Amino acid sequence: MTTLMASLSLIVPSSSSQATSYPTSPLTSLVRPLLPQPAVHSRLRERCGFNLRITTSPGSACGPRSPRVHVHPHRNNLPRRRGHKKRIVFYEDESPAIEAAKPFTPAVEMIPLDPIPPDDNCLQELVPGLSVAFALDDGPAARIALEEGHTHIVEICFSPAGPRACAGGTTEEIHEERAQKLRLVLPASERAREGRAALALTDLQLRTARDFLAQALPYALASRPDAGNVRILITTPAGRPTDAMAVAGCYLSFVSRKSVDGVLRCIDEEEDYLSVWKGEVSGDEVERAEKIARAWSWLTAVAVKHDDHDQDRDQSES
Numbered sequence: 001m002t003t004l005m006a007s008l009s010l011i012v013p014s015s016s017s018q019a020t021s022y023p024t025s026p027l028t029s030l031v032r033p034l035l036p037q038p039a040v041h042s043r044l045r046e047r048c049g050f051n052l053r054i055t056t057s058p059g060s061a062c063g064p065r066s067p068r069v070h071v072h073p074h075r076n077n078l079p080r081r082r083g084h085k086k087r088i089v090f091y092e093d094e095s096p097a098i099e100a101a102k103p104f105t106p107a108v109e110m111i112p113l114d115p116i117p118p119d120d121n122c123l124q125e126l127v128p129g130l131s132v133a134f135a136l137d138d139g140p141a142a143r144i145a146l147e148e149g150h151t152h153i154v155e156i157c158f159s160p161a162g163p164r165a166c167a168g169g170t171t172e173e174i175h176e177e178r179a180q181k182l183r184l185v186l187p188a189s190e191r192a193r194e195g196r197a198a199l200a201l202t203d204l205q206l207r208t209a210r211d212f213l214a215q216a217l218p219y220a221l222a223s224r225p226d227a228g229n230v231r232i233l234i235t236t237p238a239g240r241p242t243d244a245m246a247v248a249g250c251y252l253s254f255v256s257r258k259s260v261d262g263v264l265r266c267i268d269e270e271e272d273y274l275s276v277w278k279g280e281v282s283g284d285e286v287e288r289a290e291k292i293a294r295a296w297s298w299l300t301a302v303a304v305k306h307d308d309h310d311q312d313r314d315q316s317e318s
Contacts, residue, residue, distance in 0.1 A: 130234070154181075157235075207292050215303065260293055
């Protein structure tokens with residue numbers, strides 16, 4: 001009995017001894033406690049729900065390429081065809097040869113321009129009492145013969161050499177025994193100009209020539225057949241008709257109250273006039289002369305044409 005109790009005391013612990021805890025599983029002591037994992041930050045495009053996909057190879061992402069089909073009606077999509085060989089055959093033509101084309105002949109015969117003889121001054125009367133001419137270098141005797149019978153002369157010339165030399169654009173009025181003369185000096189640079197001689201007179205020279213002619217031959221005398229025994233001559237160097245026609249057109253436009261273009265057209269339509277004086281004033285030069293013709297002048301009241309209404313008013317006032 002004593003032996004049995006002793007053995008039981010080894011198996012059943014007494015209440016007085018300290019209680020011993022046994023693990024329920026042999027692996028419990030081997031498992032370490034889990035530590036909190038660090039927070040993983042997602043990308044911004046994932047948080048915003050934005051998916052970005054970049055395809056660098058169309059064949060890898062989009063699958064195999066579709067075979068080439070005729071999608072667009074372009075010549076590159078059409079099947080290749082070989083062109084048929086052309087056969088070139090030569091035949092002998094027994095028909096008569098075609099005659100060469102005849103040169104074109106205009107239906108209206110062209111009117112040739114009058115050539116300027118080197119020894120002709122081409123004196124031309126534009127209106128009763130007003131003429132134009134070329135001043136040839138034939139000496140003083142020829143000039144005196146040309147100016148004979150004229151009461152007023154507008155001389156367009158280059159500056160003379162020697163002590164009488166003057167600058168271009170100069171205006172000089174001379175009273176001689178035979179006639180009153182207005183000299184308009186051209187620039188020296190115009191002497192060696194080739195081709196068409198353009199208008200070289202200044203606006204002041206055109207204005208002075210307009211008043212000089214209007215004072216000598218006002219409209220009241222210019223409208224008479226005899227021009228009141230007034231004879232005006234405009235001379236210009238050979239080959240320079242533009243300066244003379246610009247002076248004449250400006251004066252006639254001023255006294256008749258017509259446009260310069262209309263006056264010059266009337267001169268061009270005259271069949272009896274020499275062609276050397278026709279069509280020599282360009283459009284820009286006509287505008288310059290028109291501006292001078294419409295400018296103010298103290299001769300407007302006495303030398304310019306007045307309408308019937310203006311004449312009746314003047315008579316009533318007198």
